[in-house]
Amino acid sequence: MAISKEAYKEIEDVVGPENISDDPSIKDAYRSQYLTVVLPGNTEEVAAVVKLFNKHKIPFQVQSTGWSFYPPEYDFIFVDMRRMNRIIEINEKNMYAVVEPYVIVAELQAELFKRGLTCNMKGSGANTTALAMSGHGHMGLSTGTGDRNDLATEWVTDEGEIIRLGTVGASGEWFCGDGPGPSLRGVIRIGGVMTKQSTKIYHWGGPTKYALEGNSPRYTLPEIPANMMVRYYSFPTVEKLIEAELKIGESEIAFELMGFCPSMVSSNITTNNEEDFATLERFTKEVQGPGFMVIIIGNFPGDFEYKKMVLEQIIKETKGKSLKAVEDHNAEATLLFQCTRVTGSIRETFRAGGMFSSMMVQGQRYDLHVEWLEQAAVWKRELIKKGLIIADDGQQFGWGEEQGHLGHTEIFCRYNPYDADSFKAVHDWMDKVAKLALTGHYSVPVNSALPIEEIGSQACNYHIWLGKIKQAFDPNLVGARTGFSYVGADTAGAHTLVYPPKPPAKQP
């Protein structure tokens, strides 16, 4: 048993015997021998068990749907949120939906489509939580980013206190998460457990339900809706691509602009690696340089024609070239479905090599980030030449968000994680690219690649400030792995130095 019998029993009293386990088979299923899993069913249970973790000083990790899971190598409680899976409310007139953590975006979006609405979706895809977390994704141009979509939130701190932000704390309503006074939205991603959240929703001009044909993953549509269009454009230079992105954002014509490289397009529309690589080879010959995929949707008569006309004009001015394969009905239909429902993320990332490691930066694409990215791609191509990673021409990607006001820029290597040389090469590349982001004053890189002191000291010592705030809400230091872990990408504790590397667990 990883935790004391006394603690186990007290937690069991809260959630019931069927919702706690340290059975070896369960540990295997979660891939950690250090884990005891707890499945709370509501907010009060979450608060109660977190208080018990504090009482017994047991470190805990919480995750909703997750995308990946990095268990620590010490005894800990894993709080699996899968029982909290209800859509609480969809408020059409006031443009928000309220969800529990295990509602996946596919479920919420399916309900929203019926009402002519949609939501922000993280790049990790349709099967991850609908909570408005910190993810960036395909529809960022018209639906913003996770950080900026949350409204009212119910939050259990690392100490087990229930805090209801904004209107939900005042009147039980969900339409605003700020105040009274300063907004605690500023700290809810640093730890604790989000148990309910209201997220912004957006107009959807597409069908209430896609009339899918075929089999997964190659679904297609009998016909493309008359008010929708998908195109992939390549450009002679990255400068021209960025110019086109900027103009499309400023003219407010696109529902989605996804800076796919050809390898991501080929991953999306193919069913296996062999087909994927053959398609990529064909695409690579056809494209003239870097590119992006655009989806436009007309919302009323005349709107589609206007948007299409402006898009064509912008592409002409920037010397863009349409990838013919995407003009094919089946490819266009597949992309339309997959990229508005965001179902292709796993194929784009994991399928080719089994693993991917990514470096991303946030900020406008039109400034220095693309310059950083180009150098990262040069270094990535060296790994391709050595046969250490999947050969996808080293292409990088990104997209404008909020009509180009913000943006996301990313490059990843797909590789075989069981090949030690590949693993080391990719992680060395990550370090090098992260250091370039710092030394070139391009952007604060994701924290996993470099020691947090090295990053924080270049960014107003934010790691020290964050540590102080984290500790203010987690005085017993049990919540290192809570907070920003809902898609499995990161944990708030990794941004600070306050947590010891191996928190002591109370042994039986």
Next chain:
Amino acid sequence: MVVEAKFAKIVGAGNASSQKETLEEYSRDMSFVNPVRPAFIVRPKTAAEIEKIVNLANETNTPLVPVSSGSPHFRGDTVPGTGGVVIVDLSGMKKIIKITRHNRVAMVEPGVTFAELIPAVTREGLRLNMPLLPRQSKSVVGSMLEREPVIMPKYQWDSSDPLACIEVVFGNGETFRTGQAAGPGTIEEQWAAGGVQKTPYGPGPAQWQRLVQGAQGTMGIVTWASLRCELLPELEQPFVVGSANLGKLTDLAHWLVRMKLVNECFMVNNTDLAAIMAEKWPTDYCDLKDSLPRWILFYNVAGYHYSPEERVSTQIKGITDICKQVGVEPVKAAGKVSANEILKTVQKPSGEPYWKLRYKGACQDIFFITIYDKLERQLSIMNELANQYGFQSSDIGIYLQPMVQGTNCHCEFNLFYDPTNPREVARVKTLYTKATEALMKVGAFFSRPYDTTARMIVNQNAASVDALNRVKGVLDPNHIMNPGKLCF
């Protein structure tokens, strides 16, 4: 006096004052907050001076109250909440540091007003998403830090917009930059690399700017802020829709904002629109008000670089269809007020005197965030209470601003009154408190609580108060920043 001399030494004797008349000016505003005379005024000109001031305040346990806008003030947040306060007047920090058309961003010091920034961004082909008719002396940074509603809800993706990044000297005396501005490196190094300070979130999983917004100067002092700007349209076609049925107008507003069809979009009642547009008082005001429908929705359709005429005409057709479904008719004038005049008026700060003061010389606002479903009940309660406390309900100005791309709505009651009439003052004061209490009970959310009602509002949520105090304990551990405000 020894301490005052130390403060004066930081900013220079010419930028410090303890003259009785000057102190008196800062001791009160137009709210119902009790006057408290500050001990001293300093007017720093640089961030370095501000940092020194905050450090000295920590050493000497001197409370500080930052002020960035010029007078008149209305909300009590700059009136000292305790004795011995040093006012840090930032209104002289007027540098427009940078405007970048390419990135649609501007960076300004806290003393820059809307009247000063608008022409500067216009020259770059940009415009501000600004509040409805701010007063001439209103600081742009101050407005954003207060999370004031803005009149183009389509471009307000988040309640923190249009604020992008800030540099802030926290209450403990350390300087911090939020969002993209945090690093790597200095601002100058970021510029040299081709960067701007625009992305608001981070670094790390915190969103630091949210802790300073809405704080009324209780967390630190902002030395500059960057803000997102919008493109200047090439073509604009404003419209008004009048109705006695507010429900129809909120239906229309929902669709206009939901489909991102319009730029400026807000609703006012006839009292407010007449108060905004009247030039000759009181004759114009009465004529205009009589000519107007009970409620007016104003919206503006805009075209940009690519085929602006076609875009505008297409969108107008789309809006026409929506209007038919809702059962309203958009027109180019309501009563004696044209849509074009409204557009010209709301794209600038208020003329002098400030529009809220023209009618009777003073105005007490009651504002909160709500949703359309609750409005009818809230308006009805306000009317009942106005009648109960002897305030002519038809004299209440009402402004409704869809916010955050239609997820909620700012509702504001403007109680115009004569400040020289003690009975009227007493009536408004009572109505203000009673209405706030009653409206809270029917779902009005006072996200930005000020003055005499702030503590009552904030204390409704004890868990939130505890959390805010934990944050405060980190950023301003000695509680030197604006003590006595909110829950601090």
